[in-house]
Amino acid sequence: MRDLASALLSWDRFAVASVVAVRGSAPRPVGAAMAVGPSGEVIGSVSGGCVEAEVYDLACQVLSTSEPVLASFGYSDDTAFAVGLTCGGSLDVLVQRDSPALRAALSASVAGHPLSVRFEAEGRVFTESWMPPPRLLVFGAIDHAAAVAEIARFLGYHVTVCDARPVFATPERFPAAHSVVVDWPHRYLASTHTDADTAVVVLTHDPKFDIPVLVEALSRPLAFVGALGSRRTHLERLDRLREAGVTETALARLRSPMGLDLGGRTPAETAVSIAAELVALRHGGTGLPLSDLTTPIHRSPPTSIHRSPARFLLAQRNSLTTSS
Template sequence: MRDLAETLLAWDRFAVASVVAVRGSAPRPVGAAMAVGPSGAVIGSVSGGCVEAEVYDLACEVLATSQRRLATFGYSDDTAFAVGLTCGGSLDVLVQRDTPSLRAALQASVDGHPVSVRFEAEGRVFTESWLPAPRLLVFGAIDHAAAVAEIGRFLGYHVTVCDARAVFATPERFPAAHEVVVDWPHRYLAATYTDAQTAVVVLTHDPKFDIPVLVEALGRPLAFVGALGSRRTCAERLARLREAGVGEAALGRLRSPVGLDLGGRTPAETAVSIAAELVALRHGGTGLPLGDLSSPIHRSPARFLLAQRNSLPIGSCELSRRG
């Protein structure tokens, strides 16, 4: 639901369906959401297409009646089978109307606050936590940066593009970035809050920019540090970083050349390669073709946690802001 927040807040009313439980294999994880607006417009997805039509009808009903619905779809269910849930699993979907407290929670999340919301339906209480979007810091205002910013935003990152050259670092050149900063990369990074979810991608392949910012980045507990460049550039960069005093353990965290081997060459293809490595690292993927593996396809992050029934009245939504 957090991914839909900006659109939901722009609608004067809506019904939103959220996946609150998954058993077995299912196309979308717990927390996936789809919403229907006042004119019947729909955004999001709860099943990748399998049960969207059924859930859409439920959302329209809830939008009209304001009565919450908790529905289960599974392979053995005749209705679910008819609409295409043939992946072998089952899922529970909670459908509810907008409320002032839900809108307040969505707004707090958009404003960058960590939020926890609780919903009750049919004697079950569900908790969903929304953390601020992870940050993607892109250093180097080159053509590749525009593509990386676009795919980074698509993946849910808060994207910043930074370069010391004002003529290149402009919002017009990077419309997908949330912010464009004119500053020396290492100075900006030194003054910027980062955490264990932050990703840094260095695209300049110019030592006067690369080395200082990578020294700073590799000294922090970041989720991802990658740098673009040819094999020769990357080898020279490693030598310079060693000369700058970066230890072998820190150098082992540097992903350079950044990206998975997809064979692409264009800025867009390079951005897909970088994004693929980001996603693989973030979720513990192998980067191998799924057809060559026998392990489960979907890893289900528990963004929704089923809690025990408590004293919340049915139909309530409790907002808790952390930090």
């Protein structure tokens, strides 16, 4: 729901449906949300299309009655086109009206505050924890950086582009970035907050920029540290980093040359390659074609690397657990 916060706050009333439980295979995870606005407009999704029409009708009902509804949807053996999940799983969806408390929580989440909110329906209590979006720090104000910033923002990152050259580091060149900083990359990184969800992407191709910032980045417990460049550049970079005192253990964390092997060449294609590696690392993916695999398509995210910025919605019976 937090992903829809800005749009929800712009409406004078709305009904929002949230996935609160998933059993088996389902196209959207727990926490996925769809909302219906005052004029019947729709944003978001709870199933990727399987049950959207039925949930829309429930949302219109809740918008009219203000009474929350908890509904279950599952696969129908009679017809694949019946209301249900043709992928074979089932899910529970909570549909509720807007309220002052919900609006206050959405406003706090937009401001970047971590919080948990409580919902109640049919004798059950739910809590949803909203964490700040993960940061992506892009060093190097080149054309590739604009493409990386755009796709990273689409994926839910809070994007900062940093470069020491003011003629290149301008907001006009990077409209998708949340902020554009003119500073030496290593100095900015040393002075800014990072955590285990922060990703660093180095695009500078210039040792006087990328070596100091990579030394700083590899000394921190970041989710991802990657650098763009050819294999020759990578080998030369490793030698320079060793000379700077970076240990082999730290060097093993450097993802360089950065990106998955997609064969792309343009800045946009390169950005897709980098984004694909970020997503694969976050969720423990292999990067292989799904058609070559027999493992489940949807898997539980790893707990040791890059926790997802998505919501975690926990259903409780007769009790309430909150976290911040």
